[in-house]
Amino acid sequence: MIPKSIRNVLENQFDIKIESEQTVSGGSINRAHKLQTDQGALFLKWNRSAPDHFFDVEARGLKLLASVDADIRVPSVLVTQPPSPDTPGFLLIEYIREGSGSSSDSYNFGAELAKLHNTTGDHFGLAYDNFIGSLPQQNDQFDNWIPFFVEKRINPQLKMAIDSGKISQNFFGNWNRLSKKLEDLLPPTKPCLIHGDLWGGNYLFDENGTGILIDPAVYYGHPEMDLAFTKMFGGFSTSFYEGYKSVTPLEDDFSNRVPIYNLYPLLVHVNLFGGHYVSQFERIVGKY
Structure with a gap:
């Protein structure tokens, strides 16, 4: 009740x-x-x-x-x-009553997500802070993507993980070395509206096959953040990505950037659940 x-x-x-x-x-x-x-x-x-x-x-x-x-x-x-x-x-x-969603529905959902990402803003971030899951998400506005990604996405979550003892203080030096390489690893972008927490549990289809978004952690960021997040737990359907690319082609080497973007949701999972997410995070940072 x-x-x-x-x-x-x-x-x-x-x-x-x-x-x-x-x-x-x-x-x-x-x-x-x-x-x-x-x-x-x-x-x-x-x-x-x-x-x-x-x-x-x-x-x-x-x-x-x-x-x-x-x-x-x-x-x-x-x-x-x-x-x-x-x-x-x-x-x-x-x-909203849930439907099954066909291959063509997934294609359309991908295409419409690309259109959502075409909604741009003046700054990265948002006019107010919000949450990702139960954790606070800082959205102070920046003019450039990489400083925002470092200072408002990775650093707060990494500090939380270090303060709680889930990750060693010494590991911050490894992340600091990677952060200095990001200008060469991540392509520039305009600030684009993104869902912010786009895993398989936060979208569904209605009875007409229209894609539905729920439980957002919105901000203006890099659209590849949303796409990388879709791959956190095995990825969405091939039709979804084909639909997305029909509107906005992916830049070269996107698949190589996915682990970098997913350092953020990985840290969120470290702070919420610990366990094997810690070694995943440390392994990705060590790769670069």
């Missing part, structure tokens, strides 16, 4: 009448239920220990993705609420 305090807020403050509820997956961080209401099927997730703005910045990320000129579906945001002494923080969004 959803917390009684959340039910009271939805029914008394927002006039949403809950008719039934069903437990569904909300990831490893949040509790989640599908609600059948007088306004249709809705998706609720909540977290008793989330920071005050945790769900607010997720809602802002969803709205930002929904605003771009690409045929990718993003759940509509209905209610977002910070935690209070009596009520957990929560997010209420549109519930």
Whole structure:
């Protein structure tokens, strides 16, 4: 059952009448239920220990993705609420029934993601900080990609891993040597809007085969970051990448850059889970 305090807020403050509820997956961080209401099927997730703005910045990320000129579906945001002494923080969004997604649907999803990446900004980063998973993500704005990648993506996560004892302090020197080579290893780019946490659990298809993005960690970054992230756990379908390349061809040697971009999500996994992610991170840094 959803917390009684959340039910009271939805029914008394927002006039949403809950008719039934069903437990569904909300990831490893949040509790989640599908609600059948007088306004249709809705998706609720909540977290008793989330920071005050945790769900607010997720809602802002969803709205930002929904605003771009690409045929990718993003759940509509209905209610977002910070935690209070009596009520957990929560997010209420549109519930989208999942479909299977054909090869052509994957192709179209890749093409539309490339169009999303064509949404550019003036600076790398974002006007506000947000989260990747449960970890804070710093988005201070930079004019150049590589300083942003080093100072706002890798360094904060690496410091967290060192401070917690998951990675040795001595290893920072190895990363520092690699960071000085990045100008020669990573191609330049304009600041492009990216999902920021694009693994297989954060996209799906609706019943019409349209790609859906959920659980974003948005910012303006390098589009290859999103594409590299898709390869973290085995990669998306071949059709997806073909669709992407039909709109935006990949630059030469992209596959050789994937491990560098994925140092960021690897460090996130080091800080969340430890284990074999530590050796993966250290091995990649040592390669360069």
